Amino acid sequence: xxxxxxSVLVVEDDRDHRDLARDMLTVLGARVTVATNGEEGVKRLxxxxxxxxxxxDLRMPVMDGFEFAREVRTHSPxxxxxxxxxxxxxxxxxxxxxxxxxxxxxxxxxxxxxxLEDLAARLLSGHGIVGGPTYRVGHAxxxxxxxxxxxxx
Numbered sequence: 001x002x003x004x005x006x007s008v009l010v011v012e013d014d015r016d017h018r019d020l021a022r023d024m025l026t027v028l029g030a031r032v033t034v035a036t037n038g039e040e041g042v043k044r045l046x047x048x049x050x051x052x053x054x055x056x057d058l059r060m061p062v063m064d065g066f067e068f069a070r071e072v073r074t075h076s077p078x079x080x081x082x083x084x085x086x087x088x089x090x091x092x093x094x095x096x097x098x099x100x101x102x103x104x105x106x107x108x109x110x111x112x113x114x115x116l117e118d119l120a121a122r123l124l125s126g127h128g129i130v131g132g133p134t135y136r137v138g139h140a141x142x143x144x145x146x147x148x149x150x151x152x153x
Contacts, residue, residue, distance in 0.1 A: 002117050004029035006124065007051040011041035011068060012086060013060040017109065021055060021086070024113050038063030042071050050078035052124060055107065058087040058098070066101045073102035082123045
């Protein structure tokens with residue numbers, strides 16, 4: 001189990017996506033807690049303490065993922081937690097916005113066990129995030145070394 005002992009908070013308003021992420025992470029060995037929006041996610045961090053990793057959807061009611069990240073990075077005791085934007089948004093502007101909000105990586109939906117395993121290995125080992133904090137999982141090269149057309153520099 002590649003994620004044995006890793007604690008993960010999944011912040012996702014869509015029940016199917018939330019359950020899928022929880023189930024995949026659990027099968028990989030992670031201890032998983034969930035929240036249905038950013039506000040609930042912040043409350044979870046305060047109540048449960050800092051996980052090793054947070055996967056957070058960007059588009060949610062009550063408090064979206066951008067506001068959640070800013071709140072975690074500025075006011076939370078977990079300001080150093082690894083934050084991952086979990087989203088179907090595939091737009092270079094979104095990658096810039098996630099980085100600006102404080103995310104460490106951008107994980108594109110649909111989720112797969114391979115994407116989750118790769119993400120955790122790169123973020124939690126401290127390797128593979130070259131040239132800046134944003135790493136787009138599902139691609140072999142960090143964004144900082146890709147041109148806008150997706151080819152390598």
